Amino acid sequence: MADDAGEKQSQAAAYLGWGLIGVLTIAFIWYVSTQLGVEWAGREQEALELVRAYKGPGMEMKLSDQLIEISDAARRDGRFVGQFSWSATQDEGPRYKVELIWKEGSSTHKALWLVNLEDKSIKPQGPDAAQFMKPFHASGSS
Numbered sequence: 806m807a808d809d810a811g812e813k814q815s816q817a818a819a820y821l822g823w824g825l826i827g828v829l830t831i832a833f834i835w836y837v838s839t840q841l842g843v844e845w846a847g848r849e850q851e852a853l854e855l856v857r858a859y860k861g862p863g864m865e866m867k868l869s870d871q872l873i874e875i876s877d878a879a880r881r882d883g884r885f886v887g888q889f890s891w892s893a894t895q896d897e898g899p900r901y902k903v904e905l906i907w908k909e910g911s912s913t914h915k916a917l918w919l920v921n922l923e924d925k926s927i928k929p930q931g932p933d934a935a936q937f938m939k940p941f942h943a944s945g946s947s
Contacts, residue, residue, distance in 0.1 A: 845922060849893035852901035852920045857891070859918070859927050861938050871937070872905075885910055899923035905937070 857869040864871065872889055879886035888908040893901050899922040906915045916934035920927050929935055 845899045846895060848922055849895070849901065851922060852893040852903050853891055855920055855922070855925060856893075856903040856905075856918045856927060861927075861929070864938060868905075868938070872907075875937075879909075893920075905934075 857867065859868050860866065866874065876886050876889075886907065886909045888906075890906045891903070892906075893903045896902050896919070901920045901922065903918045903920055904915055905917075906913065908914075914933045914937075916937045917930040918927050918934055919930055929938055
C-alpha cells in the first residue's frame, strides 16, 4: 500500500513536470515569434522607399522617376495616366507588400512588389508591375 501511494505521487510529479515543460515551451515559442515580428513592424515607409528607388534590369531610371515620365508622356499624347497611390503592408516578419494603384484612362491598374527588408530584395508580382517596370522608351511608345 505504501508503494501505491509513492507510485501515485511519482506519476503526479511526472505529469506536473511534463505539463510545466509543455507550458514553458509554448510560452517560449510565442515569445520568440512575437519578438521576430516586432523587429520588423512599422517599417512600411522603408519598404515604400526601397520600391520607389528600385531600378530593375534594363530600367533607365528609378520607379519613382519612371512614374513621372510615364505620366508626362501620356499627357503629351493626350492620354490620362495619373492618380498614383502607393501603400505598403507588412506580410510576415521582414516581408512587406508594396502596391501602386493608378488610373490610365478609365481603367484602374495595380502593381505589386514583394519586399524583404532583411536582404533588401524586391520582386515584382503580376503583369502590371512588369509593365510598369519596362524601360520608359518602350512603355512611352506603346
